[in-house]
Structure formats: C-alpha cells, structure tokens
Amino acid sequence: MSMCVGKSAIAMVLLVTTSVTQARTDVLGQVDYELTAYAEDATYGPDAGLKNSVALRGEVYQDWDDGYQSITFKPFYRWDENDEERTHGDIRELIWHKVGLGYELKAGIGKVFWGVTESAHLVDIINQTDLVESIDGEQKLGQPMIQLLLERDWGNLDLFVLPYQRERTLPGQDGRLSGGLAYDDTQYESDQEQSHVAVAGRYYTYIDQLEYAFSVFHGTSREPVLGVSQLSGNVVPYYPLINQLGLEVQYLDEGWAWKLESIYRDGMPEYSIEQFGQRLAVLQTPSGLQVADDEAYWSSVAGFEYTQVGVFDSRIDLGWVAEHLYDSRQAKASLSAFEHDVLLGTRWSFNDAEESTLLVGMLYDYEYQDYGLSLEGSTRLDNRLSVDVEARVFAPSSQNPQFGLRDDDFIEITLQYYF
Amino acid sequence: MKTVLLLTLSFFMAAGALAHTPQEKGLAIAEEADKRGEGYQDSQVKLRMVLIDNNGDESPRQMRVKTLEGAAEEGDKSLMIFDTPRDQKGVAMLTYTHKAKPDDQWLYLPALKRVKKISSRNKSGPFVGSEFAFEDISSQEVEKYDYKYLRDETVDGKKMFVVERDPKDKYSGYTRQVAWIDQEEYRVWKIDFYDRKNDLLKTLENKDFKQYLDQYWRPSLSVMQNHQTGKATRLEYEAYEFKVGLDERAFTKNSLKRAR
Numbered sequence: 038m039s040m041c042v043g044k045s046a047i048a049m050v051l052l053v054t055t056s057v058t059q060a061r062t063d064v065l066g067q068v069d070y071e072l073t074a075y076a077e078d079a080t081y082g083p084d085a086g087l088k089n090s091v092a093l094r095g096e097v098y099q100d101w102d103d104g105y106q107s108i109t110f111k112p113f114y115r116w117d118e119n120d121e122e123r124t125h126g127d128i129r130e131l132i133w134h135k136v137g138l139g140y141e142l143k144a145g146i147g148k149v150f151w152g153v154t155e156s157a158h159l160v161d162i163i164n165q166t167d168l169v170e171s172i173d174g175e176q177k178l179g180q181p182m183i184q185l186l187l188e189r190d191w192g193n194l195d196l197f198v199l200p201y202q203r204e205r206t207l208p209g210q211d212g213r214l215s216g217g218l219a220y221d222d223t224q225y226e227s228d229q230e231q232s233h234v235a236v237a238g239r240y241y242t243y244i245d246q247l248e249y250a251f252s253v254f255h256g257t258s259r260e261p262v263l264g265v266s267q268l269s270g271n272v273v274p275y276y277p278l279i280n281q282l283g284l285e286v287q288y289l290d291e292g293w294a295w296k297l298e299s300i301y302r303d304g305m306p307e308y309s310i311e312q313f314g315q316r317l318a319v320l321q322t323p324s325g326l327q328v329a330d331d332e333a334y335w336s337s338v339a340g341f342e343y344t345q346v347g348v349f350d351s352r353i354d355l356g357w358v359a360e361h362l363y364d365s366r367q368a369k370a371s372l373s374a375f376e377h378d379v380l381l382g383t384r385w386s387f388n389d390a391e392e393s394t395l396l397v398g399m400l401y402d403y404e405y406q407d408y409g410l411s412l413e414g415s416t417r418l419d420n421r422l423s424v425d426v427e428a429r430v431f432a433p434s435s436q437n438p439q440f441g442l443r444d445d446d447f448i449e450i451t452l453q454y455y456f
Numbered sequence: 457m458k459t460v461l462l463l464t465l466s467f468f469m470a471a472g473a474l475a476h477t478p479q480e481k482g483l484a485i486a487e488e489a490d491k492r493g494e495g496y497q498d499s500q501v502k503l504r505m506v507l508i509d510n511n512g513d514e515s516p517r518q519m520r521v522k523t524l525e526g527a528a529e530e531g532d533k534s535l536m537i538f539d540t541p542r543d544q545k546g547v548a549m550l551t552y553t554h555k556a557k558p559d560d561q562w563l564y565l566p567a568l569k570r571v572k573k574i575s576s577r578n579k580s581g582p583f584v585g586s587e588f589a590f591e592d593i594s595s596q597e598v599e600k601y602d603y604k605y606l607r608d609e610t611v612d613g614k615k616m617f618v619v620e621r622d623p624k625d626k627y628s629g630y631t632r633q634v635a636w637i638d639q640e641e642y643r644v645w646k647i648d649f650y651d652r653k654n655d656l657l658k659t660l661e662n663k664d665f666k667q668y669l670d671q672y673w674r675p676s677l678s679v680m681q682n683h684q685t686g687k688a689t690r691l692e693y694e695a696y697e698f699k700v701g702l703d704e705r706a707f708t709k710n711s712l713k714r715a716r
Contacts, residue, residue: 061716065545098716107714134714136705150569175568188708243709245557248573291627292577346581347629354581388582390507390515392544420516423543455542 063098071451073213077444081217082210083119090117094129105136108145111179115170120212123169128179141186146179149197151239151252153287153296154338156360156380156400160283160298162254163237165203172214172429173411178203192242199235202257202276216441221271224264224319224326225257226278226304233257233278246290252283262306262371264319264328275319277331279304294342296360303333307369318371336364336374342384356384358398377404391417407434425451482603482619489642490598496672498524498702502694507586510686517541517584523595524707531555532595533707537715538584548715549574550707553595558625561590564712571712580629587658587680587689589629592649600624606634615639630657641665643673651684658682668696 069092078084092115100107111130117123132145149163163180170176181201187194204223208215227233235256241249261274279302286297306318306329320327340360348355359382362375370376382398393416401408410430417423428448433439500522507515518539526532531553538544546566553559558576565572579591601621609616616636623630631654636646643665651657662675678691705711 063716065542100716104716136714138705141710148569152570186710188710193710243560243573245560246573287573289573289575289577292575294573294575344575344577346578346627352582354578388585390509390585392585417541417543420541423541453543455545 061098061100061104063096065096066456067094068092068454068456069094069451070454071449073447073449075213075445075447077446079213079215079217080441080444082215083213088118088213090115090123092116102135107134108132109134117169117212120169120209120215122207122209123212125169125206127167129177130179139188141184141188143182143184143186145181147182147184148177148179149182149184149195150177151250151283151285152298153248153285154298154340154360155296155342155358155382156340156378156398157298157338157362157375159300159336159338160250160252160285162252162259162281162283163197163199165205165259167206169206169208169212178206192240195239195241197235197237199237199256200232202231202233202235202259204231204274204276205259205261207274213447214442214445216439218441219269219271221266221269221273221321223261224273224275224321226276226328227257231257239283241285246288248285248287250283250285252281252285254279254281254283258305260305260371262318264321264326265312265315265317266321267312268321268323273319273321273326275306275326275328277304277306277328292344292346294344296341297337297339299335299337299339301333301335304331305334305371306331307366308371309369316369332366334365334370336362338362338375340380344384352388354386354388356386358382358384375400375402378402393417402434402437405434405437407437408432409439421455423453425453427451478605479603481605482621483598485605485617485619485637485642486598486601486603486621489637489644492642493672494525496525496669497699498522499672499696499698500700500702501674501696504692505584505586506690506692508688508690517544522702522706524702524704526553529555531559531597534595535707535711535715536593544584546715548712550709550712551594553597555597555599559594562709562712564715566713569713571709576625577627579625579627587682587685587687588691591623591625591628591630592660592680601633608639609636611636611645614645616645641673643675656683666696669698672696672698 071090073088075085095112097110098107109130109132113129114126115124128146130147132143132147135142151161152158158174164177166174167176167178180199183198185196207220210217210219233256237254239250239252257276258279261276264273264275266273281300281302284299288295308316308318309329310317310320312320318329338360342356342358344354344356346354360380362378364370364374364376367376379401380398382396385395387393395414397412399408399410412428414426430446431439431442433443502520505517520537522535524533534551536549538547548564550562551559561574563572563574580589583590583593601623604620606618606620609618616638619635619637620632621635622632630649631652632650634648635644637644645662647660648656649658658680660678660680662678664676665673666676667673674696676693679688681688
C-alpha cells in the first residue's frame with residue numbers, strides 16, 4: 038500500500054516537473070489580402086478604382102527558465118500596388134523578456150499601448166504610428182526599448198529608456214490618403230536626431246471598478262509638426278523635443294464605462310508663422326529652418342460607453358459611445374489634432390459563433406461643422422480565415438486640415454489567413 | 457459497525473443534521489461541496505469547446521485554463537488563454553472572483569496590446585458565442601447564491617440532493633438554478649437554469665467524472681443545452697493537472713500580456 042503511494046508520489050513529482058519546465062516554441066504566420074475600393078479620383082493623386090495590397094506577418098516565440106524568460110520575434114512586410122511608401126517592412130517586435138518576482142525586464146524592440154478611449158489615443162506615446170498601415174493611428178512601428186516593470190502592492194510602475202526615435206510613416210503622393218503631399222528630409226530639434234534617448238514612466242493601478250494611470254515622457258515627439266519649404270514647396274516633417282504628462286481614467290459602473298484621457302505637453306511649435314496665406318509651425322527658408330515658438334497646451338478626450346446586454350431579447354450586446362475631444366491650442370493646433378470634435382458611435386457584438394462585431398462612428402467637428410464617418414466590422418469564416426471590413430467617408434470643410442482627403446472615401450475588405 | 461455509524465453520523469452532520477429549514481440544509485450542502493474542493497492550490501487544464509448550432513454544425517475552439525485557489529477570504533483567480541480559432545490566438549481573460557462584491561475581469565487583445573476591463577454587467581451575456589454565459593464559467597463561490605434544499609432523488613442509482621440556488625446579483629441572467637448533487641461525493645451532475653421570466657432556459661450536464669489526487673473530482677465532459685434556441689455547447693476537458701506550482705505572477709494584469 039505504502040509502495041503504491043510512494044510510486045504515485047514520484048509519478049506526480051515527475052508530472053509536475055515536466056509540466057512546469059517544458060519550454061514553449063511557437064512559429065506562426067499570417068497573410069492579409071486587402072482590397073480597397075475608391076469611388077472618386079483623389080483630389081491629388083491616383084484615380085478611382087480597386088487597389089490591392091498584401092501583408093505578411095510572422096511570430097516566433099521561444100521561452101525557457103520555466104517560461105520566466107522568452108524571446109519574441111515579429112517581422113512584418115507589406116506590398117502595396119500603388120504607394121511605394123506603403124510598401125514597407127518592419128520588425129514589430131524582437132524582444133527578450135524576463136519575469137521576476139515583483140518585476141519584469143524587457144530589452145529589444147517592443148510595443149506598448151497606453152490608453153482607454155476610442156476616438157483618439159492621446160496618451161499613447163511609446164511607439165511611433167505606422168500611418169501608412171491605417172489612418173486610425175492604431176498600427177505601430179517597433180520601438181527599441183529597455184523596460185522595467187515593478188509590480189507591487191502599491192500599484193504598477195513601468196520605466197522606459199528609449200534609445201532611438203522612429204520616423205512616422207507617411208503616405209506617398211501616388212498613394213491614397215496622402216492629400217497629395219510631397220515631403221522633404223525630416224528635421225529634428227535634437228542634434229542627435231533619431232539617436233536622442235527618450236525616457237518615460239507610467240504608474241497605474243485600480244481600486245475596484247476605478248482604473249487610473251499617470252505617465253511622463255521626455256524626448257523627441259512621435260507626432261511630427263508639418264512645415265513647408267520655401268525652396269521646394271514640399272512639406273518638412275519636424276520632430277521637436279517635448280515633455281508630456283498623461284492621465285488615464287476609466288470607471289465602470291454597471292453598464293457604463295466612463296473614460297478620460299488627457300495630456301499636458303510642452304515643446305511643440307505652434308502653427309503661428311504666417312506664410313502663403315497659411316499658418317505654419319515650421320518654415321524652411323534659404324537661410325535655414327525657422328521654427329515657431331512653442332507654448333504648453335493640454336488636450337483631452339472624455340466620454341462614455343454604455344452597453345445594453347442582450348438587446349431586443351437577442352444575444353446581441355449594443356454599445357453606445359460618446360466622446361468629446363478638445364485641444365487648448367484650438368486653431369493653432371497641429372494638423373492631426375482634434376480641436377473641438379465629438380464622436381458618436383455604436384458598437385454591436387453579435388455573440389455568434391463567428392464573434393462578429395460592428396462599430397459605426399461619426400466624428401463631428403462642431404466649429405468647422407464637418408464630419409467623418411467610419412465603419413469597422415469583423416467576422417470569422419473558419420478556423421484559419423477571418424474577414425474585416427472598413428469604410429470611411431470624409432466630409433471636411435475647407436478650413437479642416439483633412440480637406441485634402443475629401444475625395445478619399447473608401448471601402449476596404451481584408452481577408453486574413455493564419456498558418 | 458461503530459465506524460460506519462460514526463461516518464454516517466458525521467456525514468449527516470455535514471449535510472444538514474444541523475440544518476432545520478430547507479434554506480439551511482441547501483446552504484449546508486453547498487458548503488460541504490465547496491469544502492471538498494478546497495486545498496487544490498492551483499490547477500491547469502486544456503479544453504476544447506464545441507459550439508453546436510440547430511443544424512448540428514459544429515465549430516470548435518481550443519483554450520487553456522489556469523486557476524489559483526484563493527487564500528482565506530479571497531475568491532479564486534483564473535486565467536483563460538485562447539489557442540484557436542487562430543484569429544483569437546493570444547486573447548486571454550483574467551478573472552478575480554470575489555465573494556461579496558462583483559468579480560474583476562480583464563480581457564487582453566494582443567493585436568493592439570490592449571488590456572480592457574470588462575464590466576460585470578456583461579455577466580449574463582454569452583461567453584465567446586457559446587451557450588455558456590460569463591457567469592456560468594466563473595468560479596462558483598458559495599456566497600454568490602441563496603440556497604434551498606428541495607428533495608432527494610435517485611438518478612441512475614445515485615442518491616442525489618436536489619438544491620435550488622438563486623443568484624444574489626441583480627445582473628444575473630437567471631431567476632434560479634436547480635442543481636443535482638450526488639450525496640456520496642458532492643459532485644454537481646446537472647443544473648437547470650431558469651431565465652428571468654422563470655422559464656427553463658438551459659440544462660448543464662457534467663459527465664465522466666475523474667478523481668485527481670485522490671480528492672478532487674472534475675468532469676471530462678460538460679454539455680450545455682439551450683432549450684429555447686436548440687443550440688448546445690460541449691466542453692471536452694483533457695487531463696487536469698493540480699499543484700503544478702503556479703504562483704501569483706501568472707495571475708496579474710500584466711501576466712495577461714505574456715500569457716501563452
């Protein structure tokens with residue numbers, strides 16, 4: 038009897054040992070085929086019609102040390118039929134990760150997301166936006182970093198050293214959503230240009246249904262200020278050194294999710310140089326670069342999402358999203374800012390076997406009295422195949438920086454195959 | 457003979473010799489069932505969830521669940537990791553069960569690296585398109601229900617307690633549940649779920665129980681049948697592992713981002 042117990046105890050120990058120390062290896066791939074239909078010729082650039090694009094994504098993961106250490110590699114490449122700027126590759130991640138007791142350490146190229154709101158991601162600043170990938174700014178380039186995370190009773194503290202700045206990808210003149218803009222060489226405030234080392238930190242915690250975070254960033258801005266060259270007439274992307282304080286708050290109260298993101302930033306040149314009947318932040322003249330004064334500003338997104346579970350006696354969850362965007366610079370705000378806008382949206386979760394979702398939104402600028410519409414849907418065709426649909430309508434007024442996109446309305450279908 | 461008598465006596469003590477009203481006896485049964493499941497420390501299991509529609513068409517998905525037993529007054533913590541369908545790979549859900557207040561729940565979406573807190577208001581909603589609601593898959597803490605012992609019943613030669621339990625949470629999708637619990641091992645074999653109109657909505661059946669570490673019983677198969685839609689969901693469990701040495705590090709909000 039005791040023999041039996043002994044044996045099973047040994048068997049148990051063996052079982053435990055193997056299950057914990059088994060290293061894990063993952064090799065995964067994904068191909069996206071993207072078909073986009075444009076109804077109108079662009080104001081500047083390509084004609085109406087169907088455009089093709091293909092993207093390849095890979096993921097290789099290996100861990101050891103009972104899974105407490107790992108390396109992840111995520112390469113990415115896109116080929117685009119029209120826009121050579123959009124035909125591009127990137128290392129999304131190549132990072133070593135160690136998990137200790139109460140701390141985590143990462144080194145390499147990584148990706149980090151900060152934020153809670155839908156319509157804009159103000160606080161999110163670690164990674165550069167891969168703008169040619171998606172106009173919503175949610176696709177990011179890999180960022181070289183060393184990250185130390187402290188996970189303690191008093192909350193979480195994330196500390197970053199970011200030794201290199203990536204340039205934002207911008208659509209080429211032959212591509213859509215470019216506004217027909219041509220770009221000159223990028224300019225930096227820092228003499229070290231892209232090698233200027235940025236530092237950042239974020240503290241976050243939660244109390245019951247309240248989650249909040251404070252963040253700081255010092256370094257080269259991820260958002261370029263767009264200036265003009267007197268010499269070529271082209272756009273000059275300029276990256277200033279900035280300081281940013283960020284706040285994120287989310288409070289869940291039954292069906293309500295209340296959200297707030299706010300930043301306070303200094304170092305961004307204001308759009309205050311008058312030239313060519315336009316307001317510029319940066320002007321390249323024969324004598325050199327002229328940069329407008331900067332003034333500290335703050336910007337915020339605040340709103341809620343209210344979810345009705347099982348609406349109309351069905352399985353469908355229906356969410357209502359309302360957010361207000363504000364920028365204290367108002368007319369002097371940078372081109373990509375939302376100075377005075379309201380997002381009204383509705384989110385449908387069908388809760389079917391395919392987990393279909395649909396998000397429809399309208400961003401309304403109440404001062405320019407113009408709007409943009411967006412629709413994003415997704416469903417699954419089978420275990421290895423899913424499909425996304427995205428559509429956007431741009432109706433900018435002539436004062437709106439997005440005026441160049443007025444003929445770029447599109448519908449896009451993306452098939453995603455996983456292997 | 458004396459031993460048998462003692463055993464019988466202690467059994468009745470546990471099951472409700474002290475309980476006089478149906479409410480007290482129902483609670484005593486739930487507490488005893490809970491007590492028998494205590495001390496497992498941690499567990500992990502791979503499972504296959506099969507969604508079956510009215511035509512009998514099946515769509516499968518695979519996931520893993522890791523659970524950490526709550527110390528003293530805390531509820532269990534669980535981490536659910538999705539492997540297939542492939543568009544869901546890497547999606548992970550972390551739940552902190554609480555006895556007295558609503559659970560905390562976070563969902564991780566790997567494509568955006570975004571951790572989203574889920575409102576407990578969603579608890580009655582379907583879990584990943586299945587016939588299981590969020591509340592059906594979360595840890596069943598004793599404190600979350602009011603109980604009422606209904607009757608004894610013999611099913612397939614097994615003596616069962618039939619106990620009604622009423623969710624205390626006003627956002628539960630159920631007015632009441634009726635559970636069949638065997639009197640020998642206190643395993644839940646079947647639960648009838650009644651919707652908010654008090655109509656029979658679903659039946660859960662647990663089958664092929666296996667015992668682990670000479671103590672913990674787990675079903676190898678669970679089937680949830682929706683009587684109102686004709687759809688069903690099957691959960692097929694692979695072997696459970698207990699006391700694998702999982703620690704708190706695998707159950708933090710940050711751990712979601714590296715869950716594999």
